[in-house]
Amino acid sequence: MLIKLCGVCRLFELDPELLSLFNYSTNCGSKQDCLSSPEFLDHVTKVMLVIDAAVSHLDDLHSLEEFLLNLGKKHQAVGVSKQSFAVVGEALLYMLQCSLGQAYTAPLRQAWLNMYSIVVSAMSRGWAKNGKDEAD
Numbered sequence: 001m002l003i004k005l006c007g008v009c010r011l012f013e014l015d016p017e018l019l020s021l022f023n024y025s026t027n028c029g030s031k032q033d034c035l036s037s038p039e040f041l042d043h044v045t046k047v048m049l050v051i052d053a054a055v056s057h058l059d060d061l062h063s064l065e066e067f068l069l070n071l072g073k074k075h076q077a078v079g080v081s082k083q084s085f086a087v088v089g090e091a092l093l094y095m096l097q098c099s100l101g102q103a104y105t106a107p108l109r110q111a112w113l114n115m116y117s118i119v120v121s122a123m124s125r126g127w128a129k130n131g132k133d134e135a136d
Helices: 002-014 016-021 031-035 038-056 058-077 083-103 106-130
Strands: none
Touching (some): 002 016, 016 031, 016 083, 031 038, 038 106, 058 106
């Protein structure tokens, strides 16, 4: 759990405005609010499950296409910008770096970027189908 929190803290350092997207029974006005919100922590777990599914399907990431399209649509519907997907990617890379230390290498980083770009590409297509596409 501590490693996930490393990524969450980094996410809000990179883009503090993302806090406003998390409106649960208690609003996340600060990192501390989010980290003490069971709903937010459940969301973090769901993000990690999506990453796990992508890693588990590396040989056939396109089998997740429909799921990822729908996920992109859901994110567009709640006001998440496509640019936020890149911020989440940076936070995930930071989390990997924190957890792997010396084992975090340039080839490993590139492999994660490749996998994440496929995930984001599908989510972005779903995002665009659900609303007017915003300028990149």
